[in-house]
Amino acid sequence: MSTPADRITIKDVAALAGVSKGAVSLAFNHKPGVSEGTRERIFAAAAELGWTPSSGARGPAGGPRLDNVGLAICRPARSLGLEPFYMEFISGIESVLADRSSTLMLRLVRDLNEEIAVQQSWWKARLVSGSVLVDFEANDPRIPALRALGLPAVAVGHPALTGGFPSVWTDDATAVAEAVRYLAALGHRRIARVGGLAGLGHSAIRARAFEATVRELGLDSGRQVATAFADEEGARATRSLLLSPERPTAILFDNDIMAVAAAGVAAEMGLTIPEDLSLLAWDDSQLCRLTHPPLSAMSHDVHGFGAEVARTLFEVIDRGKADSRQVATPSLTPRGSTGPPRSGS
Structure with a gap:
C-alpha cells in the first residue's frame, strides 16, 4: 500500500486483513466476536503496516490502561x-x-x-x-x-x-557453595552435581561455584553432568553417575523434579537414602515434602x-x-x- 506510515488508519488495517473496522477494534481490545485466526490476521496486517491504536495499550472507550x-x-x-x-x-x-x-x-x-x-x-x-x-x-x-x-x-x-x-x-554461586560445604561437613568426599543445560548463564554460574568449592575443600571428586531439567534426563544422569567407578555418595540437583527422579533410580539400584546416597534438590517445591524420605533442598520463595x-x-x-x-x-x-x-x- 502507498499510504504514508504516519497516516495509516484502522481502515487501512481492516482493508488489508479483509475485515471490518469493528473487527479490528475487537481484536485490539481483546474482546470476543472475532475468531483466533481472524485476530492473528488482523495483528499481522497491523504489524505489516506499522500501525498501532492511537490510544496505546488501553481498554475500550478510553478505559483503564491494560498493561499486558x-x-x-x-x-x-x-x-x-x-x-x-x-x-x-x-x-x-x-x-x-x-x-x-x-x-x-x-x-x-x-x-x-x-x-x-x-x-x-x-x-x-x-x-x-x-x-x-x-x-x-x-x-x-x-x-x-x-x-x-x-x-x-x-x-x-x-x-x-x-x-x-x-x-x-x-545469588546462585553462594547457594551452591553452601550446599557443597554442608554435604562435605556430613562427611561426603565424592559429591556430584546434575545441572541444567550448559549454555544457560545461571547453570554456568552454578557450575563454576561448584567446581571452586570442591577444589577449595580438597574433596576427592566433584563430577558435574549438564542436562535438561526433565525427570527422564535427571534419571539418566543419576544412573550414569551411580554406575561410574567412583560412585558419588551425594548429588546436588538444579531442580526438584530431577532429584525426585534420582530417588527412584536409587531405589531401582538397591541403594538406601541417605545411607548409601544423599540427595539435595533446588527450589524446594511441594514435591520435596511429598517424597519418602522428604528431600533436603536449597529453598527460596x-x-x-x-x-x-x-x-x-x-x-x-x-x-x-x-x-x-x-x-x-x-x-x-x-x-x-x-x-x-x-x-x-
Missing part, C-alpha cells in the same frame, strides 16, 4: 508442565498482574531466535506493554535485538548476563521471586526505568534425604 505482560519460555510443553519452578514463578507474576487487571501472554518457543520474533510481533502489534526475559545465555542475541526494538523488559538473571536490562536475580519480577517490570513500564535487585539467596533446608555416608562407602 509477555513471557516466552524455551521449553517443551510437557517438561514445563512438570517443572515446579515455572509454575510457582508464573503464579507470583499473576498475583501482581491481577491487581492491575493485566494479562500474561505466555508463549513456548523452540529457540531464542523464535523468541525474538515473538517479542517483536507482540510489541509492534501493541499486545504487550513489556516483557519478562528468562534463561539468559552468554552473548544472548535477545539483548541487542530487543534493545533496538525499545521493548520495556526485566531480565531474570545475574546482571553480568543481562546486558543492562533491569534484572532480578538470586519462587512465588515471591515472580512477584518481585512483575513489580520491577511495572516500574519500567510506568517510569521508564527500574533498579536491578537481588532477592533472598536460596538457603539450606535439611530433611531426610541427606546424612553422613555409610562407613566405608
Whole structure:
C-alpha cells in the first residue's frame, strides 16, 4: 500500500486483513466476536503496516490502561508442565498482574531466535506493554535485538548476563557453595552435581561455584553432568553417575523434579537414602515434602521471586526505568534425604 506510515488508519488495517473496522477494534481490545485466526490476521496486517491504536495499550472507550505482560519460555510443553519452578514463578507474576487487571501472554518457543520474533510481533502489534526475559545465555542475541526494538523488559538473571536490562536475580554461586560445604561437613568426599543445560548463564554460574568449592575443600571428586531439567534426563544422569567407578555418595540437583527422579533410580539400584546416597534438590517445591524420605533442598520463595519480577517490570513500564535487585539467596533446608555416608562407602 502507498499510504504514508504516519497516516495509516484502522481502515487501512481492516482493508488489508479483509475485515471490518469493528473487527479490528475487537481484536485490539481483546474482546470476543472475532475468531483466533481472524485476530492473528488482523495483528499481522497491523504489524505489516506499522500501525498501532492511537490510544496505546488501553481498554475500550478510553478505559483503564491494560498493561499486558509477555513471557516466552524455551521449553517443551510437557517438561514445563512438570517443572515446579515455572509454575510457582508464573503464579507470583499473576498475583501482581491481577491487581492491575493485566494479562500474561505466555508463549513456548523452540529457540531464542523464535523468541525474538515473538517479542517483536507482540510489541509492534501493541499486545504487550513489556516483557519478562528468562534463561539468559552468554552473548544472548535477545539483548541487542530487543534493545533496538525499545521493548520495556526485566531480565531474570545475574546482571553480568543481562546486558543492562533491569534484572532480578538470586545469588546462585553462594547457594551452591553452601550446599557443597554442608554435604562435605556430613562427611561426603565424592559429591556430584546434575545441572541444567550448559549454555544457560545461571547453570554456568552454578557450575563454576561448584567446581571452586570442591577444589577449595580438597574433596576427592566433584563430577558435574549438564542436562535438561526433565525427570527422564535427571534419571539418566543419576544412573550414569551411580554406575561410574567412583560412585558419588551425594548429588546436588538444579531442580526438584530431577532429584525426585534420582530417588527412584536409587531405589531401582538397591541403594538406601541417605545411607548409601544423599540427595539435595533446588527450589524446594511441594514435591520435596511429598517424597519418602522428604528431600533436603536449597529453598527460596519462587512465588515471591515472580512477584518481585512483575513489580520491577511495572516500574519500567510506568517510569521508564527500574533498579536491578537481588532477592533472598536460596538457603539450606535439611530433611531426610541427606546424612553422613555409610562407613566405608
